[in-house]
Amino acid sequence: MIRGTEETLDALGIKFGTDKASSTHDYLSLYERFFQPIRHTAGKILEIGVYNGASLSVWEAYFPNATIIGADIDSSTTRFAAPRVQIEIIDQSNIENLVYLGLKYGPFDAVIEDGSHFWEHQITTLKTLFPFVRNGGVYIVEDLQTNYGNLEADYRGVSSISCVEYLKKLVDLRVSDDQFDISQVEDPFLRTYGRSMRTITFYRRACVIEKRVPPNLRLLSETPFVRTENDSTVVPTVVRAHIAHYGDRVSASGWLRSTPEVHFQAFAVETESEFFNCLSYRARLADGGWTNWKDNGELAGTQGKNQSLTGFSVRLSNAETSQFDLEVIGEFSGTPPETIIVRGGEDCVPPAGAGCLIGMQVVLRKR
Numbered sequence: 001m002i003r004g005t006e007e008t009l010d011a012l013g014i015k016f017g018t019d020k021a022s023s024t025h026d027y028l029s030l031y032e033r034f035f036q037p038i039r040h041t042a043g044k045i046l047e048i049g050v051y052n053g054a055s056l057s058v059w060e061a062y063f064p065n066a067t068i069i070g071a072d073i074d075s076s077t078t079r080f081a082a083p084r085v086q087i088e089i090i091d092q093s094n095i096e097n098l099v100y101l102g103l104k105y106g107p108f109d110a111v112i113e114d115g116s117h118f119w120e121h122q123i124t125t126l127k128t129l130f131p132f133v134r135n136g137g138v139y140i141v142e143d144l145q146t147n148y149g150n151l152e153a154d155y156r157g158v159s160s161i162s163c164v165e166y167l168k169k170l171v172d173l174r175v176s177d178d179q180f181d182i183s184q185v186e187d188p189f190l191r192t193y194g195r196s197m198r199t200i201t202f203y204r205r206a207c208v209i210e211k212r213v214p215p216n217l218r219l220l221s222e223t224p225f226v227r228t229e230n231d232s233t234v235v236p237t238v239v240r241a242h243i244a245h246y247g248d249r250v251s252a253s254g255w256l257r258s259t260p261e262v263h264f265q266a267f268a269v270e271t272e273s274e275f276f277n278c279l280s281y282r283a284r285l286a287d288g289g290w291t292n293w294k295d296n297g298e299l300a301g302t303q304g305k306n307q308s309l310t311g312f313s314v315r316l317s318n319a320e321t322s323q324f325d326l327e328v329i330g331e332f333s334g335t336p337p338e339t340i341i342v343r344g345g346e347d348c349v350p351p352a353g354a355g356c357l358i359g360m361q362v363v364l365r366k367r
Contacts, residue, residue, distance in 0.1 A: 006039075008032060012061050018054035020114075020142075027142065028058070030203050034138045034210065035062065035110065042066040042109035046101065048092055048125055049114035053080035060084055069105050072115075092121050095128055102132030111139045117146040117155050122163035127189045133211045141167070145205045167207055171200055178247065178304050195245060224255040225329040225339060225361045235271055235278075235324070235364040242266040242303050255361035260333040263308035263356040266301025268294070271364065277317055278324065278364065284311035284349060286356075308356035311349035324364055331359030 009032040013021030020027040035042075042063045047055060050072035059068045060082065070080060071088045081087045086105070090097035092115045102108075111133055113125050122141055133139050146155040147162035156162075173182060173194030185191040198212035228234040237254035242265045249256060258264065269281050280293045283300035286307045293315075294300045301309050314328045326344025331337050333355030342348045348360075 007061070009035060009058070009062055012058045013055075016054045016057040016061075017052075018058055020055055020058070025142075025205055027140075027203070027206050030201070030206070030208065031140070034208060038109055039063060040065060044069065044105055044108045045110050045112075046071065046105065046108045046129070047112040047114060048072075048129075049116075050074070050077040050080060050087065051114075053077065055112070055114070056080055056085055066109065067105070069101070071101055092116060092125050093118075095124065098125060098128040102129055106132035107134035107137070108132055109134060109137045111137075112142065113140060114142040117143050118157040119147060119155060119159035119162050120157050123159065123161070123166050126163070126166075130189075130193060130209075130211070135211060135213050137211050139209045139211065141207045143205055144207060164207075167200070167202075170194060170197065170209075174200060178244075178306070181247075183247070223257075224253065225257075225331070225341075225359070226255075226327065226363055228254070228363055231365070233365040233367075235366060237362050237364055238270040239360060239362060240268045240270070240297075240299075241360070242299070242301065244306070244308070254363060255329075255359070257331065257359035260335075260337055260355070260358055263333065263358060264301070264360070265305070265307055265309060266299050266303055267309070267312065267360065268297050268299045269314060269362055270297045279314055279316065279326075279362075281312060281314040283309050284313075284347070286310060310356055311347060312357065312360065313345070313347045314362055315345040323367055325367060327363040327365075329359075329361040329363070330357060332356060333358050 010022050010028040013028045014023055019025055022029060043066055045059045045063055045066050046069045048071050050070040056068055056070045068085045071090045073091050075089050078087045088101060090101060111129050115121055130139050141163060144164050145151060147164045169190055173180060173190060174197055182191055182194055196213045198210040201208040238252050239254055239256050240248060240250045241256050242248050243258055244263050244265060269279055271278055280295050281300055282293045283291045291300045312330060316324055316326050328342050328344060328348050330340045330348040332350035338350055338354045340348050
């Protein structure tokens, strides 16, 4: 089939008679915005709730290179199996069944949840299967009108909260960003994914979540710019940084490294009490302006303002210049990232065209 003449998602929905088409719910015109870019690259599409098999035919026709997985509690739905369509008989209220799907078929480019519509089933399925959505993929919850009005009595079940109310908690965490201390959120799903979404789109009776998981700092380089572990002249130094998406991170080894996508927004440097007044430092902000000089442990930069640092300086106090040597290393985003090494008191800033601060190390040595 020539791509320029391919049928739209809604046209396929009308052809195969699914209620997701514009003839009924009109979901497919919304979904095409998310599905069109991955139409020929998607590998796995999962739908919870098979019903009459019409939507499985839509996904099969729209995604020519994908395996379509339909999951339903009704064993008669196995009749819809085809070479590229797999049918699994599961109970979506059973976490073991949902994990089985994720482990067997994931990661998924898209998950469409169109199952029982019971509130606790919608929430349980979201919390269990969202981790199996690939980074950049989408998760869809359909028929959310069952969370309202006359339908509440039929679909509330045992849940104390509707799925829409639960989704609103995600909205609060996504929109508030670093204005909210996510570490204080009790629910582990909300805490993990509250900032791991690109968009949350609410629509008539449906919601589409685009997954975007920021780089995990625990998986970043554990290699300092300058090795000091066997140098007895090095004064123990602590570096604390406020990093986009992650909040405060602390290193007792005098260095921290991020990635080009995750910028430092503030930092502080601390030394042992014996050398408490040895260092002062300042930060260069996104607009090129500098903060005032800060002393041991004071934060230089901003928190909660989404302003990346573009440089920094660390200097010795006048009384200490004859007793110590100071080396300052900064890494700045770019392709590839640029590492700048300066002596104490000099500005550690990126070359022309380079980006924001993504790594730093302070090396203080006794002479």
